[in-house]
Amino acid sequence: MSETMNTFEAQQQGRPTGPLVQGYEVIIGFETHAQLSTASKIFSRASTAFGAEPNTQACAVDLALPGTLPVMNKGAVERAIEFGLAVNSHIAERSIFARKNYFYPDLPKGYQISQFEIPVVQGGVIEFFLETGKGADAAREKKSVRLVRAHLEEDAGKSLHEDFIGQTGIDLNRAGTPLLEIVTEPDMRSSAEAVAYARELHKIVTWIGICDGNMQEGSFRCDANVSVRKPGAPLGTRREIKNLNSFKFMQQAIDYEVRWQIEQIEDGHAIEQATVLFNPDTGETRAMRTKEDAADYRYFPDPDLPPLCISEQWIEQVRGLMAELPRVMAERFVRDYGLPEYDATQLTQSKAIAAYFEETAKACSQAKLASNWVMGELSRRLNTEDIGIAAAPVKPAQLATLIGRIVDNTISNNAAKQVFDALWSGDGSDVDAIIDAKGLKQMNDTGALEAIVDTVIAANAKNVAEFKAGNDKALNALVGQIMKASQGKANPQQVNDLLRRKLAG
Numbered sequence: 429m430s431e432t433m434n435t436f437e438a439q440q441q442g443r444p445t446g447p448l449v450q451g452y453e454v455i456i457g458f459e460t461h462a463q464l465s466t467a468s469k470i471f472s473r474a475s476t477a478f479g480a481e482p483n484t485q486a487c488a489v490d491l492a493l494p495g496t497l498p499v500m501n502k503g504a505v506e507r508a509i510e511f512g513l514a515v516n517s518h519i520a521e522r523s524i525f526a527r528k529n530y531f532y533p534d535l536p537k538g539y540q541i542s543q544f545e546i547p548v549v550q551g552g553v554i555e556f557f558l559e560t561g562k563g564a565d566a567a568r569e570k571k572s573v574r575l576v577r578a579h580l581e582e583d584a585g586k587s588l589h590e591d592f593i594g595q596t597g598i599d600l601n602r603a604g605t606p607l608l609e610i611v612t613e614p615d616m617r618s619s620a621e622a623v624a625y626a627r628e629l630h631k632i633v634t635w636i637g638i639c640d641g642n643m644q645e646g647s648f649r650c651d652a653n654v655s656v657r658k659p660g661a662p663l664g665t666r667r668e669i670k671n672l673n674s675f676k677f678m679q680q681a682i683d684y685e686v687r688w689q690i691e692q693i694e695d696g697h698a699i700e701q702a703t704v705l706f707n708p709d710t711g712e713t714r715a716m717r718t719k720e721d722a723a724d725y726r727y728f729p730d731p732d733l734p735p736l737c738i739s740e741q742w743i744e745q746v747r748g749l750m751a752e753l754p755r756v757m758a759e760r761f762v763r764d765y766g767l768p769e770y771d772a773t774q775l776t777q778s779k780a781i782a783a784y785f786e787e788t789a790k791a792c793s794q795a796k797l798a799s800n801w802v803m804g805e806l807s808r809r810l811n812t813e814d815i816g817i818a819a820a821p822v823k824p825a826q827l828a829t830l831i832g833r834i835v836d837n838t839i840s841n842n843a844a845k846q847v848f849d850a851l852w853s854g855d856g857s858d859v860d861a862i863i864d865a866k867g868l869k870q871m872n873d874t875g876a877l878e879a880i881v882d883t884v885i886a887a888n889a890k891n892v893a894e895f896k897a898g899n900d901k902a903l904n905a906l907v908g909q910i911m912k913a914s915q916g917k918a919n920p921q922q923v924n925d926l927l928r929r930k931l932a933g
């Protein structure tokens with residue numbers, strides 16, 4: 429284990445530091461269990477479906493009853509390969525299953541089949557944007573978190589404390605469910621960065637479809653390893669917060685843990701390596717057990733399973749069946765639509781959003797405007813109403829027409845928002861009909877507009893004089909008056925140009 433620590437130590441050389449908390453640098457590494465979306469278990473034919481009656485889906489192999497033999501599920505291996513390809517990892521041509529020995533009520537067979545020395549997925553990197561600051565200070569930084577490995581293993585059963593008084597029930601349905609445990613280097617430097625990493629990882633596994641990502645059902649659970657140190661000091665001792673299954677709790681748990689560790693150190697106490705649990709009700713972390721070392725598990729290669737061999741050919745076959753990855757799609761959006769990298773990254777947060785954007789952009793040939801509307805007005809609406817994009821009442825074809833009417837100067841941006849609202853609330857479905865019905869057409873009659881401009885100039889001698897004296901802001905007041913007089917139908921840019929020309933002349 430000390431060797432591992434030295435490796436982690438060495439790998440932190442030259443990494444940027446994050447925001448200090450009371451003079452301490454925060455160091456975080458993640459271990460995430462992603463439940464693989466196979467229909468049957470990792471070494472048996474029992475179903476993995478969630479929610480069945482307790483103990484109806486655990487078969488003899490899952491319980492390792494004498495005389496049974498585990499058989500590797502090909503689908504689980506292929507999902508691990510897909511993950512490795514998605515994050516630029518090396519896929520081991522030969523990896524080994526090992527027994528991790530420990531007894532726990534939900535693991536009555538006394539060992540978990542996992543991978544130890546040679547995991548199937550090795551290395552890799554997760555890249556994402558971290559939003560920092562608020563309002564005028566808002567900024568985003570590109571981050572990358574390196575993966576150590578991702579290995580295949582089986583899940584254990586579940587202890588049920590709630591349904592029994594003074595007793596604990598054991599449900600072994602989950603025993604043998606395939607998991608991919610994804611382990612990072614200790615590369616994260618704040619709770620915000622940790623959450624952004626977890627969100628990105630969640631996006632990747634659901635995008636490629638190897639995990640349903642359901643956090644309430646435990647399909648995607650994160651363990652956060654947290655330590656603090658004075659900048660430049662060796663890595664501090666970590667404590668591992670287990671089973672974080674919501675992004676909100678993740679941030680709260682890490683923030684609490686960081687404050688707690690700093691307080692301990694400031695009070696002269698050493699941090700002891702431990703496994704802790706977060707209690708959402710109190711907002712605190714509490715030690716559950718002191719941490720076992722690898723040596724405690726007496727790992728040894730599982731004699732019932734041969735090495736897992738993956739040929740180059742198999743990898744290529746899997747690669748050929750994979751859909752376009754978010755990263756690749758984002759690069760394509762930059763290349764083909766000329767979008768800024770940030771837009772491309774945001775739009776590829778989900779397949780459905782990306783598809784919506786692309787359909788809109790193609791239909792109106794205005795990619796940047798399509799991106800602005802999808803990331804702006806549309807996302808805002810989806811968020812406030814808490815619905816997915818599939819349920820959005822405004823369809824890409826309608827948004828494309830709407831954008832077309834802004835570009836051809838039929839309506840202003842403000843008017844376009846009113847049309848969008850009408851479409852959204854089902855107040856009509858035809859963009860042009862709504863524009864007509866609401867009388868939102870911009871004034872294209874320059875003669876009429878000029879008349880309004882002249883009237884406003886004549887009636888506002890004070891503003892005119894101020895503008896002529898060099899106060900540019902006085903122009904805004906005039907523009908405002910003209911817009912009002914035109915009942916919002918004048919084109920603000922046209923008004924601006926006309927005013928400047930007249931006042932200069």
Ligand code: ADP
Pocket residue numbers: 432433436455456457458459611612613614615653654655663664665666720721722
């Ligand atoms: P184990 O398998 O016993 O849990 P590992 O040594 O493989 O432990 O590390 C597990 C996780 O802990 C990794 O994600 C790693 O990045 C992280 N980690 C290791 N050292 C530290 C540290 N000092 N502070 C924070 N995280 C750490």
Ligand code: MG
Pocket residue numbers: 459651668
């Ligand atoms: Mg661990």
